Amino acid sequence: MGPAAWLVVAAVVGLCVGSFLNVVVHRLPKMLERGWRAQCAELGGELAQDQPPYNLIVPRSQCPACGHPITALQNIPVISYLVLRGRCSACQAKISPRYPLVEILTAALTVAAVLRFGATPVALSACVLLWFLIALTFIDFDTQLLPDNVTLPMLWMGLIANVAGVAVQDVSLRDAVIGAIAGYLSLWIVYWLFKLIRGKEGMGYGDFKLLAALGAWLGWQMLPLIVLLSSVVGAIIGIVLVVFKGRDHHVPLAFGPYLAIAGAIALFFGKSLVHLYLP
Numbered sequence: 001m002g003p004a005a006w007l008v009v010a011a012v013v014g015l016c017v018g019s020f021l022n023v024v025v026h027r028l029p030k031m032l033e034r035g036w037r038a039q040c041a042e043l044g045g046e047l048a049q050d051q052p053p054y055n056l057i058v059p060r061s062q063c064p065a066c067g068h069p070i071t072a073l074q075n076i077p078v079i080s081y082l083v084l085r086g087r088c089s090a091c092q093a094k095i096s097p098r099y100p101l102v103e104i105l106t107a108a109l110t111v112a113a114v115l116r117f118g119a120t121p122v123a124l125s126a127c128v129l130l131w132f133l134i135a136l137t138f139i140d141f142d143t144q145l146l147p148d149n150v151t152l153p154m155l156w157m158g159l160i161a162n163v164a165g166v167a168v169q170d171v172s173l174r175d176a177v178i179g180a181i182a183g184y185l186s187l188w189i190v191y192w193l194f195k196l197i198r199g200k201e202g203m204g205y206g207d208f209k210l211l212a213a214l215g216a217w218l219g220w221q222m223l224p225l226i227v228l229l230s231s232v233v234g235a236i237i238g239i240v241l242v243v244f245k246g247r248d249h250h251v252p253l254a255f256g257p258y259l260a261i262a263g264a265i266a267l268f269f270g271k272s273l274v275h276l277y278l279p
Contacts, residue, residue, distance in 0.1 A: 171221070225266055
């Protein structure tokens with residue numbers, strides 16, 4: 001296939017993956033909550049209640065307002081949203097525009113990865129990293145959680161990508177392992193220093209694991225850049241939310257999305273930026 005055909009394939013795959021990521025973002029936190037409640041009940045000596053299956057596959061997608069099942073034709077990425085004009089076909093309840101936004105974002109980043117790395121296994125590796133980051137970004141925005149179910153597989157897959165020779169930054173396995181260790185310990189140290197000084201938590205453990213995963217994928221050389229970029233992105237978005245949305249500046253902001261955005265920037269432009277401080 002020619003380059004244009006590969007970009008079309010990347011866009012279609014990205015739209016389909018984005019549709020699946022919407023399911024992950026919506027259902028995974030609920031699945032974790034159900035599991036936590038079941039564990040609490042078991043520890044309290046209560047009888048576990050039988051519940052219908054709930055995972056990433058069942059039950060079928062349905063309207064959150066009326067419970068109307070969404071058919072296959074109504075689940076086509078972006079197109080179905082436009083045809084339905086952003087409303088449920090049964091009750092006319094408004095469908096969040098974030099669903100097509102996630103699909104378009106995933107498709108755009110997938111195409112960008114193919115443009116950057118070509119139609120190669122490295123491009124596929126970059127796409128997997130970006131898909132992980134998209135899921136974590138929106139889960140953290142919604143729940144201020146960075147689930148181990150996502151961050152830990154992401155970390156291991158970063159190390160495996162380096163072992164398999166499809167690393168997105170052409171880093172050695174040694175640099176990837178050091179990146180994972182340094183990524184975790186750097187935020188872990190900041191966490192405890194902040195807690196000792198201020199007497200409260202400044203971030204969650206999921207942030208440590210996310211930065212460790214980015215270190216495993218991109219190498220320790222990228223970590224200073226990622227931390228700097230995430231701080232800048234977080235400051236800009238935080239100021240915008242306070243000034244234009246009236247958000248209380250005392251309300252904590254999820255830090256994971258800013259790490260994810262910084263990781264994506266480092267993926268595409270990291271080498272050029274790192275050469276500014278590591279010639």
